[in-house]
Amino acid sequence: MAEETVYDFLQETLIHEQLDNGLSVFIVPKPKFNKTYATFTTNYGSVDNHFVPLGKDEARQVPDGIAHFLEHKMFEDEEGDVFQVFGENGAQANAFTSFTRTAYLFSSTENAMTHIETLLNFVQHPYFTEESVEKEKGIINQEIRMYDDNPDWQLFFGLLRSMYEQHPVKVDIAGTTDSIDEITKDDLYECYKTFYHPSQMALVISGPVDTEEVLGLIRNNQAEKTFAPPEDVQRFYPEEPAAPVEPHKVTEMSVATPKCLIGFKEKDPGRQGEALLRREASLQIALDMLFGPGSEAYEALYEEGIIDDSFSTDYTAEKTFGFSVLGGDTKHPETLKDRVFKVFETMQQKDFDADAFERAKKKKIGRFLKQLNSPEFIANQYTRYQFNEMDLFQTLPVLESLTLEDVTEAARDHFEQKQAAVHIVQREGS
Amino acid sequence: MNERTEMMNGMNVHYVQTDKFKTTTFVLHARAPLYKETAAARALLANILKSGTESHPGRKEIRQFLDDLYGASFQSEVTKKGEEHVMSFRMETAADAFIAEGGSVLNEALTFLTEVMFAPYMPEDNFSQDIFETEKASLLQKIEGIEDDKIRYANVRLLEEMCADEPFGLHPFGGMKQVENLTRDDVLAAYKDMLQSNQFDLYIVGSFHEETAAKHLAANVPAVSEAASAAERPQPVTPASIREVVDEKDVQQAKLHLGFRIPVKVEDELYPAAVIANGIFGGFPHSKLFINVREKASLAYYAASRYEGHKGLVLAMAGVNPSDLQEARNIIEDQLHQLQNGEFSEEDVEQTKLLTMNQLREQADSPRGMSEMLYNGEVAGFKPGFEERIAAFQAVTKEEVTNAANEIELDTVYILKGKEAD
Numbered sequence: 001m002a003e004e005t006v007y008d009f010l011q012e013t014l015i016h017e018q019l020d021n022g023l024s025v026f027i028v029p030k031p032k033f034n035k036t037y038a039t040f041t042t043n044y045g046s047v048d049n050h051f052v053p054l055g056k057d058e059a060r061q062v063p064d065g066i067a068h069f070l071e072h073k074m075f076e077d078e079e080g081d082v083f084q085v086f087g088e089n090g091a092q093a094n095a096f097t098s099f100t101r102t103a104y105l106f107s108s109t110e111n112a113m114t115h116i117e118t119l120l121n122f123v124q125h126p127y128f129t130e131e132s133v134e135k136e137k138g139i140i141n142q143e144i145r146m147y148d149d150n151p152d153w154q155l156f157f158g159l160l161r162s163m164y165e166q167h168p169v170k171v172d173i174a175g176t177t178d179s180i181d182e183i184t185k186d187d188l189y190e191c192y193k194t195f196y197h198p199s200q201m202a203l204v205i206s207g208p209v210d211t212e213e214v215l216g217l218i219r220n221n222q223a224e225k226t227f228a229p230p231e232d233v234q235r236f237y238p239e240e241p242a243a244p245v246e247p248h249k250v251t252e253m254s255v256a257t258p259k260c261l262i263g264f265k266e267k268d269p270g271r272q273g274e275a276l277l278r279r280e281a282s283l284q285i286a287l288d289m290l291f292g293p294g295s296e297a298y299e300a301l302y303e304e305g306i307i308d309d310s311f312s313t314d315y316t317a318e319k320t321f322g323f324s325v326l327g328g329d330t331k332h333p334e335t336l337k338d339r340v341f342k343v344f345e346t347m348q349q350k351d352f353d354a355d356a357f358e359r360a361k362k363k364k365i366g367r368f369l370k371q372l373n374s375p376e377f378i379a380n381q382y383t384r385y386q387f388n389e390m391d392l393f394q395t396l397p398v399l400e401s402l403t404l405e406d407v408t409e410a411a412r413d414h415f416e417q418k419q420a421a422v423h424i425v426q427r428e429g430s
Numbered sequence: 431m432n433e434r435t436e437m438m439n440g441m442n443v444h445y446v447q448t449d450k451f452k453t454t455t456f457v458l459h460a461r462a463p464l465y466k467e468t469a470a471a472r473a474l475l476a477n478i479l480k481s482g483t484e485s486h487p488g489r490k491e492i493r494q495f496l497d498d499l500y501g502a503s504f505q506s507e508v509t510k511k512g513e514e515h516v517m518s519f520r521m522e523t524a525a526d527a528f529i530a531e532g533g534s535v536l537n538e539a540l541t542f543l544t545e546v547m548f549a550p551y552m553p554e555d556n557f558s559q560d561i562f563e564t565e566k567a568s569l570l571q572k573i574e575g576i577e578d579d580k581i582r583y584a585n586v587r588l589l590e591e592m593c594a595d596e597p598f599g600l601h602p603f604g605g606m607k608q609v610e611n612l613t614r615d616d617v618l619a620a621y622k623d624m625l626q627s628n629q630f631d632l633y634i635v636g637s638f639h640e641e642t643a644a645k646h647l648a649a650n651v652p653a654v655s656e657a658a659s660a661a662e663r664p665q666p667v668t669p670a671s672i673r674e675v676v677d678e679k680d681v682q683q684a685k686l687h688l689g690f691r692i693p694v695k696v697e698d699e700l701y702p703a704a705v706i707a708n709g710i711f712g713g714f715p716h717s718k719l720f721i722n723v724r725e726k727a728s729l730a731y732y733a734a735s736r737y738e739g740h741k742g743l744v745l746a747m748a749g750v751n752p753s754d755l756q757e758a759r760n761i762i763e764d765q766l767h768q769l770q771n772g773e774f775s776e777e778d779v780e781q782t783k784l785l786t787m788n789q790l791r792e793q794a795d796s797p798r799g800m801s802e803m804l805y806n807g808e809v810a811g812f813k814p815g816f817e818e819r820i821a822a823f824q825a826v827t828k829e830e831v832t833n834a835a836n837e838i839e840l841d842t843v844y845i846l847k848g849k850e851a852d
Contacts, residue, residue: 009528011452032450034791081725083715088777090784092714109791110784138728145683146731146749151578254680256574294493302489303560308568310575329575359497366501366524369452373796 002215007393010372014393015211019222022199022230024386027214028206028378036112036207037375038105040123041383043202044195045100046173047320052234054194059236062191063182064168065140065175068097070188072136074104077127082118091115099169100318101387102195103380112209113217120203120221126192128185137180144174151255151425159325159423162246163265166238169321198222199230204382206375237320242267244421251425258426260333262340264419266322273389277398280317282410283324285360285402287313289352290343290411291326292360297343306332306339319388324414333424344415352411357404368395431794431816433804434640438647440654441630442808445640446800452528454536454636455797456521456543459805460628464515464597470604471620473508474612476517477565479621480506482551482558483542489561495542499535500524504542511809512695512740513597517624519546522797525636536638537646544650547630550621557621562614570610573603577679580846581732584685585745588844591675592689596667598741630654631808633801667691669841676845684752684847688762690744692737692838697812700837701739702822703830707838708737709782710831711769712746716781718765718774719746727761729754740810744838752847759843769835772828779828786823790816 002017015027046067052059074095075082086093091108104123106115147153157172164170174180205214244265271279291298291313301307311328330336371377378392385392434445462472486492496502502523509516521543523535551558577583586601593599603609634643669691694704712719712735723733733748750758768774793799794816807813814822 011527032448033795035788035795081716081721084781087714087716087781087785090781090788092785092788107788107792109788135728139724139731142683142729142749142751143731145751149580149681149683256577257571292493294490294497296490299488299490299493302568303564305564305567308571329571331571359494363497363501366499367503369524369528370503370522373451373453375795 002211005393009396010393012372012393015215017215019198019219021222021227022197023222024202025215025218026202026204026382026386027209027211028204028375028382029209029211030206030375031208033208033375034109035107035375036109036115036205036209037107037379038116038119038203038205038207039103039379039383040105040119040203041101041103041201042195043100043200043387044102044191045098046171047099047168047237048195048235049168050236051194053190054197054228054231054233059234062187063175064171064179065173066183066187066191067102068174069136069140069180069183070191071095071097071102071104072140073128073133073188074123074126076132077122077125082122085118085122086115089114089118097173099173099321101383103383105379107376112207113213116205116214116217117221120218123196124225126189126196128188130185133183133185133188140174140180141177144172144177144180147172147174151253151259154251154253155259155261155327155423155425156325158249158251158425159261159263159421162249162421162423163244163263163323164321165241165245167240167321168237194233197230198227200233202383202386204379206378240321243418246421248422249424251423252428253425255425255427257329257331258333258424259328260330260336260422260424261325261327262337263421263423264324264415265421266317266414267419269317269320269322271317272319274394274398276317276388277390277394278402278406279410280315281364281395281399281402282407283315283414285357285364286352286407286411286415287315287324287326288360288363289356290347291340295356297339301336301339306330306336333426337422341417341420344417347415348412352404352408354404357407361399361402364399365396368399431800431804436644438644439651441632441651443644443647444631444633444804445643446633446635446804447637447640448635448800449637450795451636451797452525453522453797454525454539454634454638455801456539457633457635457801457805458519458543458547459516459631460547460624461511461514461516461631461809462624462628464510464513464600464602466597466600468620468623469515469600469602470608471612471616472515472517472624473603474566474569474609475617475620475624476506476508477569478557478561478617479546479550480504480519481561481565483545484549484551485545486542487551487558499538500529502535502539508602510598510600510602511806514740514809515602516809519543520798526638536642540643540646541650543632544647548625548652556614556618559614562617566609566612569603570606573601573606573609576601580681580683580685581747581749584687584747584844584846587675587677587846588687588689588745588842591673591844592842625654628654631805633804635797635801669839672840673842674845675842676847678849679846681846681848683749684755684845686748686750686755686758686762687844688746688759688840689842689844690746690766690838691841692742692744692834694834694837695742696739696806696810700830700834703826703834704837705737705739705786706779706782706823706826707769707831707834708735708744709786710774710778711735711744711766711835713737714782714785716778718769719748719762722761722765723748723758727757729758729761733758740806755845755847763840766835766838770832770838772832774828774831776828779826779831783823783826787820790819790823
């Protein structure tokens, strides 16, 4: 049975139902919107490359980039291209693969029921041939090449490789030209069977839909299909040292202005649920107080011409890894690095300003409201939160309850010099 | 969409009431014809204006004010719409309904935004030297950085070459040289000129008290000229012969960008058909370019086209192996010929119409999309209602699509590729 939760302050309602086959369905009605946006997501991404395939006894390592490859190939079936089916009824479809998730989605202002059914059906119907797998390699090779030429992408993944020695988060999501060359249709089927079981997946729908009608359609659609009984997939991640492997690295590439990215690696990831929600909010608030526009450091660095408005900060955490990054374009990468470290060093001793803390909290609440304008944000983030046992709509109460002590403690724990790595991308000879 | 427009001291104020959103959005545009002589100064001006006002004389003061205003966001942007040069200041705040204790941010937001434009920080009757220097360096770095995003860079270079003798060939930031040569007085002159000759449009999108806003604006906006100075629109250019330009850089993937002319603009009768023609050509994943360059020939990851309705251009692009450049170009040109010969189905037309109408309706689901759609109409001097726009696409026939396609003509082929590649 579906359960309904009303979030009064946010003026949002959430309907949740877990079907008999294990599929979790979430609906966030947006009656005043034109568009319906839905994501059908599996808890499987580029880092899940070592596991016991469904029905087998032994673990195996699969080629890098396979989750992403599978995402590309799902759009084709015996009849042809699924984009066509969506398009004929007025929907735009897409998909993306991240470190930990593969999501299939559509967006449309009419025939939502038809599209929901198409989405369920195509993701639950794998069809791969040797020929189509070979053909896809040419396309994905060009995708990899495109990222090879993108300095910001190289900056980011270069930093991950400096931070992580073993963990597959350091590998490009699309894999490499060599690794995707190894992929066969049988590999794809094996990954599909293991990770696309309904119990591994979440369907989130946001838009002007009739909840009962949608739930009825999903229940019927799923009842007509048979699935193996749900099984927990055994996934393996290598032992990862706490500290980064390479604290300072310079990569030469043709860029107009050098780029500098500084990362802090979580020494002890593994938080889930409210612990993760609090960690994430605390560190984002700390980063905003220390380096957000309006902070002392940001303004000084900007005025001195060390950073420009490409400078940004971010914190990412999932079950098996976590890190913060900050940086951007800079003519003085070494100076930027020194100054950033100086700020963190001071932070270890000096207390945060209480007014700045209240401002940062208020700002985060304002930004959250803004994000809730977007059905895309709701569906994508809701899924991510769900897979990490968090509730997106609990963000506000958690924010309200955070104290300056919580933030200080998290920041002093996370931003330790020995957890830091720096990656600079600059022109040859500069 | 519910839009009411009134003239307020020379500025158009557009009230767009909707209770869809949890925020109120404010967008203030100033537009003038795009000229080589003024683009750089105006671009720098926008960056200086966003950095200090009379009441908030620096970036830090502005940021703290915004943070206190429930984390309001605020950005400036300089773009071109056809041959018009547009400075935009955007602000988004939590809607009054979500603000504790029945407070309201409407007046504060409006005061701030109008101050940005009409009461900048001017110690000693000119902009601050510090802000000027900082923002100049930052703008130069931004211009320099364009070449790091190869798709964007190829697009900028294509337009530079293709529209070398037209304002549209200019980047809205102006060139490196022009920005380097700017003095503080040049920017001050650009500011004075803006107050006298630009057209100002303010959009407020959300659920707010209209009378309060109107009263507040009447008291705070100085009289500005209402000289709606629509740029003199250059006559459509017909390509005499196809130009080919090759740039070499340190890249692995080659970028193939084809620039086509189409003498059909937003306000023209054939416009809806031209949108559908481009949609069938390269606007969607069911389009000819995606199917043929990517799916059938496996040559590219992206292969798409874009229609610049304010100028009358169709731009097609793909990223391919250097050795596949000719093949990709042949396919793209061949697909256009098929479109021109009517070699596409009624289903293609219907599907593309559906998706185009879908896009339009989706645009109305974000505050930014809403205000952009309305402002685009304002700039083109063509303002059909929302349902009217939808109906115009609905009415497009296959024959009209073929006619529109036949107006498309190749002008310039731009290639960016690696140095040692052949």
